[in-house]
Amino acid sequence: MPDAILRIALPSPLRRLFDYRAPPGVPRSALQPGARLRVPFGRRELIGILIEVTDHSEVPAGKLKPALQLLDAQSPLPPALFKLCLWTAQYYQHSLGDTLSWALPVLLRQGEPAEVRQERFWHLVDGARLDDPRLSRAPRQREALQTIAQHPHGVAHQLLGQLQLNKDSLGQLREKGLVRVEIRRHAASERHLNWLAEPELPLNPEQRAAAEAVRTGFGRFNAFLLAGVTGSGKTEVYLQLIRETLEAGKQALVLIPEINLGPQTLARFERRFNARIALLHSGVNDRERLDAWLAARDGEADIIIGTRSALFTPMQRPGLIIIDEEHDASYKQQEGLRYHARDLAVVRAHQENIPILLGSATPSLESLHNAHSGRYAMLHLHQRAGGAQQPRFLRLDVKSRPL
Known part of the structure; x- marks a missing residue:
């Protein structure tokens, strides 16, 4: 049998794969697509992702370098996330190696073991x-x-x-x-039989209708746009849908636009749920981020909360994706891999056949167009929750008033 040729995606702007020979002493059976390898690249060493094993290469055999080290016995990226990265690289015309690297936590990009601490x-x-x-x-x-x-x-x-x-x-x-x-x-926190740590708030008729519409879409792909005025109780709708997701044995991914919203969002979720919650954003250190990423991948985190990059967090039992303030420009990545987390979240929900809920008081024009064209189901919350009244507005002619 001819020597195995490894086609590897490297974190490089070049939109191509690179061929290497297998590391010395590593059998062909141990080389699984998606595994990371350390390889020589010019005067540097890079961490690449194995895409396929083949018997042929356009590069002359004498010029093929061997990979230095196989880092994983199996791929750290689940198939669903690997598929999302392939779609992302093609749609946004970005190199596959750079896209796969972007989807991994920093420590995995540096060659750390993909294992729980x-x-x-x-x-x-x-x-x-x-x-x-x-x-x-x-x-x-x-x-x-x-x-x-x-x-x-x-x-x-x-x-x-x-x-x-x-x-x-x-x-x-x-x-x-x-x-x-x-x-x-590293021990995961205990799973509770009762998911609620505090009672849920009563829903008004509009909130109940919105929650029921999303609930009927559980178990298959559906996209919903929840347009609710400020104070209409969108978050309570999110929380009750997440509780039902947890009761079904599934995980929920919640994207928020800003890091500053992380602590208060986490605090509210911790007050409500007896659940294992992972928080991912650039404000947590690399070790904490890797631990949260692995906990979500292995099914030990029930709720994943994060900013746009948390979109690439793997889930063992995906059940629901929620995009809060879906209109916010912070969901756009402006450097490196340029993507829109809101749009990619819809693609991911479609690939994993789960519902996605986009919420905003001022929906984006793109989402409104998708709702009006029938791609998204439109849900409205016109009233403020809890009996709160809309603010009163008075118009004053200030032209004749002193400055």
């Missing part, structure tokens, strides 16, 4: 004694051993500073065989 826990070794003679002249080590003994389930490495535990002392205790280190997978 591992945590170190310090434990007392069975049979270890506080009166061990080797500690007679090591008071700090004895104090550290006593603290560890008070935590039968172990002490997380990240909490050592808070417990005033000295890492050097623990290292010496480990050399003496008195403590041990256990590596655990």
Whole structure:
């Protein structure tokens, strides 16, 4: 059998694939499309995505370089997200390698493992004694051993500073065989049987009609435009639809236009739901973003909240996409891969066969056109929620008034 030729998409503006030989010692069966590889590229090393394995190349065999390292046993990108990236690269005329790189968290672009964070826990070794003679002249080590003994389930490495535990002392205790280190997978928060942490607000007739229209579209692709005046209770409609999505065992993706809305949106969702919520935007650090991305991919996050780039967050059980303030210009990416997150969200919902709800007090002209042409179902909220009254407006002729 001829040597395997790898066709790899690299983060480059060139809209083409690059051919490499397989890394030394890596069998053909281990090379799965979507996996990341570290490859030489000029004087640099880049992280690329394997697109296909073939037996032929237009490049002479003698000029083909071997890839340096296979980073994944399987693709970190689920098939649905991979398909979305292919569509995005073609529609926006952008290089496939750059598009795939854009869809990955920064740490995955840099070659970090696509695995949930591992945590170190310090434990007392069975049979270890506080009166061990080797500690007679090591008071700090004895104090550290006593603290560890008070935590039968172990002490997380990240909490050592808070417990005033000295890492050097623990290292010496480990050399003496008195403590041990256990590596655990980062634990996801517990799934609750009752999703509501607080009661839902009553819906007025318009809100109920809007929620019912979206509810009947569950389980298949439908696009809805919810046009509601300020204070009409669009968010309460979102929350009740998300609760039904969670009860169906599905995940919900909520896009917001600005980073500044993240904390208040997260706080409101946390008050309402006993759910595992992932927050993704440029304000969180790279490690937190990767953890949230992986939690969503593995189905450990029930609700994903983020700005435009969160559109590329994988979901194991997609059920609903919500775009809040869909008219906002912040959904347009203006550098690198130029795309509109609102429009791509509709494409993603269609590909994954789930409903999408676009909400705004001032819908964009594009969305209004789609609603009037029948592509979107139009939903209206004319009244303010909770009995609130519309503001009164008075017209004053100020021409004759003093400045």
